[in-house]
């Protein structure tokens with residue numbers, strides 16, 4: 053595969069879905085880009101009322117490695133993620149990363165995750181930044197939040213029959229061919245359950261998955277779009293995914 057050839061460095065697209073992240077975006081993009089010239093950033097913004105997309109526009113005008121997908125219809129974390137990945141696949145990136153804009157996913161792990169993804173002796177198609185393996189932690193949040201995360205994870209692992217330790221992590225590095233193998237363009241989740249949908253599809257498509265421990269940090273600036281209604285809808289979507297899987301309609 054071309055990626056393992058020493059003559060060519062993999063082209064990396066870090067896709068960041070954003071909604072009201074004006075307080076985080078500049079610092080985040082700077083931290084990603086400092087990892088090297090092969091790193092590009094795609095901000096996928098759903099016309100944030102706080103003007104995050106204007107900041108992204110500025111950053112893109114100042115640096116050719118920054119791109120903006122400014123969306124005004126079909127809003128939602130899932131729709132944005134799918135559009136961002138398809139944008140990257142169409143432009144021939146070798147590695148596509150997804151991460152939150154809120155610094156919960158520290159950018160310093162990017163090279164570690166990508167190195168694992170491209171390791172020639174143990175190929176995988178997907179690397180998760182994970183709280184559930186050695187080196188991973190989630191100590192920054194209250195005990196109740198952490199308990200919910202642990203229980204939700206257990207539920208998803210059991211219902212979908214997944215072996216990974218952190219099914220909810222939205223910090224992921226994909227090989228382009230793995231995203232193609234799961235048919236990313238046909239994914240249907242409009243909201244945050246895209247994270248579980250893609251993981252389930254990766255398992256079903258026998259995409260190799262590795263987990264790298266990350267120190268998960270709670271959001272310091274801006275606010276989460278997650279609420280109880282979205283959370284509960286996500287649990288129902290997990291059941292729906294399993295049903296579609298069992299009945300061969302996925």
Ligand SMILES: Nc1nc2c(ncn2[C@@H]2O[C@H](COP(=O)(O)OP(=O)(O)O)[C@@H](O)[C@H]2O)c(=O)[nH]1
Pocket residue numbers: 068069070071072073096097098127128129132151152153154156275276277278
């Ligand atoms: N484009 C887009 N991004 C979103 C939307 N909702 C959330 N995000 C982004 O998706 C990432 C995860 O959302 P976040 O609010 O941090 O959820 P949490 O980590 O589960 O609390 C962040 O970078 C958000 O800005 C949306 O509707 N559209």
Ligand SMILES: [Mg+2]
Pocket residue numbers: 152154156271276
């Ligand atoms: Mg977050």
